[in-house]
Amino acid sequence: MSTYIKTQQQLAEEHLLEAAKEFEKCMKCGKCRSVCPVFKEFGNELYVARGKNKLAEKIVSGDLQITDKLEQAINECLNCKTCSANCPAGVSPEHVVLRLRWYITTQKGLHYFKALIFRQLLWRKWPITIGCAVVALAQRLLFGIGPKNPVRHLFPLFGFAKRRNFPQLALRSAQSMYPEVNRSKTGETKMRIGYFTGCAGNLIYTNVAKSVVDILTGYGYEVVIPKKQKCNGTPVMANGDYEGARRLMQHNFDLFRKYDLDAIVVACSSCGMSLKKEIKVFVEDSPELQEFTGKVWDINEFIDKNIEIKPEDLGPLPYKVTYHDPCHMVRGQGIKEQPRNILKQIPGVEFKEMKNADTCCGSAGSYCITHYETSIKINDHKIKDIQDAGVDIVATGCPTCVMHIDDNLAQHHSNEKAKFVIELLADSLRAKGTVIR
Amino acid sequence: MEKAVIDELVTIFGQSNVLTDREDMIAYSYDAAPVEVEPEAVVFPTTTEQVSRLMKLAYRVEVPVTPRGQGSGLSGGSIPLKKGIVLCMDRMTKVIEFDPANRLISVEAGLTTSDIDPIAAEAGLFYPPDPGSVAFSTIGGNVAENAGGLRGLKYGVTKDYVKMLTVVLPQGDIVKLGSKCVKHVAGFNTELMFVGSEGLLGIITEVTLALLPIPKHRESALAIFNTLDDAAQTVSDIIAAGVTPSTMEFMDNATLNAIQNFKDCGLPRDAEAVLLIETDGEEHSAKAEMVIVQSQVEKNNSRDFKIAQSTEERDKLFAGRRVALNALASVRPNLILEDATVKRSVLPEMVRGIIAIAQKYNIQVGIFGHAGDGNLHPTFLIDQKDKEEMARCHKAVDELFQLAIDLDGTISGEHGIGLEKKPYLENQIGAAGIKILQDFKRMFDPKNLLNPGKMFDMPGESA
Ligand SMILES: Cc1cc2nc3c(=O)[nH]c(=O)nc-3n(C[C@H](O)[C@H](O)[C@H](O)COP(=O)(O)OP(=O)(O)OC[C@H]3O[C@@H](n4cnc5c(N)ncnc54)[C@H](O)[C@@H]3O)c2cc1C
Ligand code: SF4
Ligand code: SF4
Numbered sequence: 001m002s003t004y005i006k007t008q009q010q011l012a013e014e015h016l017l018e019a020a021k022e023f024e025k026c027m028k029c030g031k032c033r034s035v036c037p038v039f040k041e042f043g044n045e046l047y048v049a050r051g052k053n054k055l056a057e058k059i060v061s062g063d064l065q066i067t068d069k070l071e072q073a074i075n076e077c078l079n080c081k082t083c084s085a086n087c088p089a090g091v092s093p094e095h096v097v098l099r100l101r102w103y104i105t106t107q108k109g110l111h112y113f114k115a116l117i118f119r120q121l122l123w124r125k126w127p128i129t130i131g132c133a134v135v136a137l138a139q140r141l142l143f144g145i146g147p148k149n150p151v152r153h154l155f156p157l158f159g160f161a162k163r164r165n166f167p168q169l170a171l172r173s174a175q176s177m178y179p180e181v182n183r184s185k186t187g188e189t190k191m192r193i194g195y196f197t198g199c200a201g202n203l204i205y206t207n208v209a210k211s212v213v214d215i216l217t218g219y220g221y222e223v224v225i226p227k228k229q230k231c232n233g234t235p236v237m238a239n240g241d242y243e244g245a246r247r248l249m250q251h252n253f254d255l256f257r258k259y260d261l262d263a264i265v266v267a268c269s270s271c272g273m274s275l276k277k278e279i280k281v282f283v284e285d286s287p288e289l290q291e292f293t294g295k296v297w298d299i300n301e302f303i304d305k306n307i308e309i310k311p312e313d314l315g316p317l318p319y320k321v322t323y324h325d326p327c328h329m330v331r332g333q334g335i336k337e338q339p340r341n342i343l344k345q346i347p348g349v350e351f352k353e354m355k356n357a358d359t360c361c362g363s364a365g366s367y368c369i370t371h372y373e374t375s376i377k378i379n380d381h382k383i384k385d386i387q388d389a390g391v392d393i394v395a396t397g398c399p400t401c402v403m404h405i406d407d408n409l410a411q412h413h414s415n416e417k418a419k420f421v422i423e424l425l426a427d428s429l430r431a432k433g434t435v436i437r
Numbered sequence: 438m439e440k441a442v443i444d445e446l447v448t449i450f451g452q453s454n455v456l457t458d459r460e461d462m463i464a465y466s467y468d469a470a471p472v473e474v475e476p477e478a479v480v481f482p483t484t485t486e487q488v489s490r491l492m493k494l495a496y497r498v499e500v501p502v503t504p505r506g507q508g509s510g511l512s513g514g515s516i517p518l519k520k521g522i523v524l525c526m527d528r529m530t531k532v533i534e535f536d537p538a539n540r541l542i543s544v545e546a547g548l549t550t551s552d553i554d555p556i557a558a559e560a561g562l563f564y565p566p567d568p569g570s571v572a573f574s575t576i577g578g579n580v581a582e583n584a585g586g587l588r589g590l591k592y593g594v595t596k597d598y599v600k601m602l603t604v605v606l607p608q609g610d611i612v613k614l615g616s617k618c619v620k621h622v623a624g625f626n627t628e629l630m631f632v633g634s635e636g637l638l639g640i641i642t643e644v645t646l647a648l649l650p651i652p653k654h655r656e657s658a659l660a661i662f663n664t665l666d667d668a669a670q671t672v673s674d675i676i677a678a679g680v681t682p683s684t685m686e687f688m689d690n691a692t693l694n695a696i697q698n699f700k701d702c703g704l705p706r707d708a709e710a711v712l713l714i715e716t717d718g719e720e721h722s723a724k725a726e727m728v729i730v731q732s733q734v735e736k737n738n739s740r741d742f743k744i745a746q747s748t749e750e751r752d753k754l755f756a757g758r759r760v761a762l763n764a765l766a767s768v769r770p771n772l773i774l775e776d777a778t779v780k781r782s783v784l785p786e787m788v789r790g791i792i793a794i795a796q797k798y799n800i801q802v803g804i805f806g807h808a809g810d811g812n813l814h815p816t817f818l819i820d821q822k823d824k825e826e827m828a829r830c831h832k833a834v835d836e837l838f839q840l841a842i843d844l845d846g847t848i849s850g851e852h853g854i855g856l857e858k859k860p861y862l863e864n865q866i867g868a869a870g871i872k873i874l875q876d877f878k879r880m881f882d883p884k885n886l887l888n889p890g891k892m893f894d895m896p897g898e899s900a
Binding site: 044 | 456458460461463464465467468471481507509528549570572573766770772
């Protein structure tokens with residue numbers, strides 16, 4: 001393992017080499033101009049995949065140095081993978097972008113604020129957990145979360161837009177609500193499943209964690225929630241911290257392997273993609289790693305493949321529902337039909353496909369914190385498609401999509417709500433009361 | 438570039454429509470051809486008036502200007518060879534007027550071509566020219582390159598649909614050319630001067646295009662052949678039998694194998710050629726035409742012939758063709774896509790000639806293209822980092838062009854001359870042909886400031 005920790009110099013060279021492997025394939029055809037959501041907002045070639053490939057080429061050849069404008073350009077990327085999914089030459093421009101961000105960190109170091117969050121707070125974890133609990137308490141006792149929330153005026157101090165709507169944080173984290181081992185409720189144990197909650201499932205959307213545990217244990221699975229799990233590293237790597245992300249990924253890999261699991265389930269699109277795929281960029285390849293990544297399932301995928309949900313298990317939900325494809329599910333993991341299949345099984349639900357269901361909603365994890373205005377402009381297209389679909393609920397499988405879509409729906413005074421597919425399934429099972437009581 | 442000039446640009450276009458940073462110059466230094474030159478400024482007009490003011494300024498201070506659409510051009514036409522200003526048209530995207538009664542649409546030149554069809558479809562109309570780049574090229578770029586597409590045989594190319602143009606001439610005059618009437622003979626056909634002019638004679642800012650009714654029905658089929666001659670003979674025979682298919686796409690053995698390696702599309706690896714054929718129109722006539730197609734295909738010893746019975750089956754038949762370029766791109770690190778075109782009667786000679794050239798220079802090649810109009814896309818698969826291979830490839834390209842000329846064809850069917858084919862143009866059109874181009878250019882642009890150095894050199898100048 002120690003051989004995998006490299007010097008800054010080695011890392012810098014590796015990042016440039018790996019970027020070059022991608023951009024060298026670019027034919028400069030321009031097709032990415034027709035799909036890149038960021039480019040559509042800026043209308044400047046610098047921000048499209050083709051332009052970013054060219055910038056990377058210039059950096060590698062030494063013809064361009066790291067400049068503010070270069071950094072700004074490569075930070076304008078959602079890692080939505082729309083370009084790579086449509087590229088005729090098989091280029092992954094988002095990886096060129098990530099490699100460049102990591103390269104810049106090897107040259108300039110990590111900003112102290114990012115270092116504090118990624119290498120101290122996220123790594124130690126308890127400050128985040130306690131911090132969230134304090135905010136959660138304050139949200140309930142002092143200021144609420146609605147539009148009249150007076151704390152709004154302080155948002156800009158923390159780099160957040162004032163008009164932004166935050167979700168209610170959880171008072172108790174999911175990981176503290178449940179024991180490490182949650183036994184099957186049917187008597188038999190079909191599989192022992194590790195549950196990677198993700199930060200959002202742990203600290204914000206604990207109802208998702210509850211849905212996952214209830215459904216899996218209700219259908220005869222044992223659910224293990226390792227207490228020492230940490231962030232999967234996605235926001236860390238997206239913000240240029242290769243080393244911080246590597247440490248987190250290695251940690252989770254080593255941790256989950258100790259539990260003798262048959263499968264690992266996640267209910268977050270980015271956690272899923274990172275544990276299945278991105279981890280291979282950070283953790284040295286080995287049969288153990290292959291085995292680990294092969295065991296990871298998105299919860300929608302797991303249920304659709306493994307659980308036979310009988311019509312008599314489900315109670316009716318009176319909603320018109322559409323589905324938004326998170327980038328890291330549809331393009332990141334090829335999961336498209338499974339969540340739709342689940343929604344269509346629920347009695348009473350009228351499923352309506354919306355237009356452009358698989359275009360990025362603009363949230364892109366931390367992008368909607370650092371680039372709020374652009375991310376909302378991108379989201380405005382999504383809101384229009386949701387409104388045109390004429391639904392009550394937009395279901396999806398990613399916490400940052402839920403957060404961002406809900407925020408902007410509220411800003412549009414629109415009545416639709418964003419929810420997780422898994423929550424709707426759990427609600428339907430509860431409505432009947434045989435599998436989940 | 439002098440600060441005073443940049444200040445004037447800002448006055449004309451506004452701060453947010455003028456770029457001068459190095460990073461931006463890098464982003465506007467290339468198109469889809471393998472050349473790059475960084476400009477000194479990039480401007481984005483939103484009105485014809487602004488373009489006119491720019492050209493007056495350019496003429497006054499003698500700065501070169503290179504028009505650009507979306508930069509999907511394959512011949513280097515939008516590269517600012519002499520630096521200066523890139524005039525990027527892609528923010529002029531308004532639909533000026535949709536006139537279904539006269540089957541016309543007037544749009545600004547920066548509109549993406551594929552944005553026309555959803556509007557036209559509301560009145561049951563469509564815009565036929567469909568280059569592979571419809572979703573990422575501008576209508577102005579299409580006009581400037583006289584772009585073609587898959588449907589060229591039956592529906593023609595861009596020039597067949599251009600009714601009127603608004604053009605800013607190099608010295609800043611604004612002219613409206615052509616007419617909305619079906620027939621008009623008032624003066625020369627000046628609008629067609631600008632179709633295929635590659636941004637050398639003027640800047641197109643508005644275009645009025647003719648539209649056609651969407652065909653009611655389509656029949657699609659795939660024919661597989663053991664020999665090239667059988668496939669080529671079939672193409673000739675179908676047309677001789679009085680049928681004009683809307684699509685007649687050809688793929689050779691190397692392309693078929695590349696596709697099958699890339700993704701199983703159910704194509705036979707040992708076939709020498711396949712044709713994808715579509716007829717369209719009223720249902721009964723499209724079907725009747727397909728019956729004739731079938732008889733011609735069978736007469737020429739086809740190995741297999743399938744007519745799609747549903748949309749899904751149609752999609753399946755076309756799956757291979759759709760990924761052909763992707764598949765070829767995955768064989769080697771880079772590719773060079775050509776568009777030499779010949780009469781369809783000499784298609785087999787052309788294909789055999791290309792394969793022989795590729796073998797001679799030991800370069801991998803895949804050939805696909807629009808068989809009905811003889812517009813082939815021989816695609817050389819190479820590694821640009823391998824200098825020695827690149828040198829061989831250049832020789833192969835030289836011979837390919839000569840082959841097209843010898844067969845009474847053309848070095849470019851749709852991608853244009855630009856920088857990439859400039860050295861070969863005289864071989865095709867001769868010294869007298871070059872001279873008349875130079876004369877036209879001098880008449881419109883005496884100071885040679887609009888897209889200089891493209892297509893041909895002016896006397897006394899060389900690249
Ligand atoms: C994958 C791929 C597939 C393609 N398929 C086809 C195909 O099937 N058929 C085909 O014909 N071509 C095809 N092309 C080539 C290219 O897309 C066309 O030439 C297209 O018309 C270029 O449009 P653009 O807007 O990108 O123009 P650009 O590439 O930006 O410019 C092309 C030329 O037009 C000039 N120009 C642009 N706008 C104006 C204007 N408003 N006024 C005056 N001059 C102007 C420029 O100076 C330049 O010389 C393909 C290209 C790619 C990359
Ligand atoms: S679509 Fe792919 S090959 Fe084409 S310009 Fe974009 S990144 Fe390059
Ligand atoms: S990943 Fe998304 S935002 Fe980034 S370049 Fe590709 S299409 Fe654009």
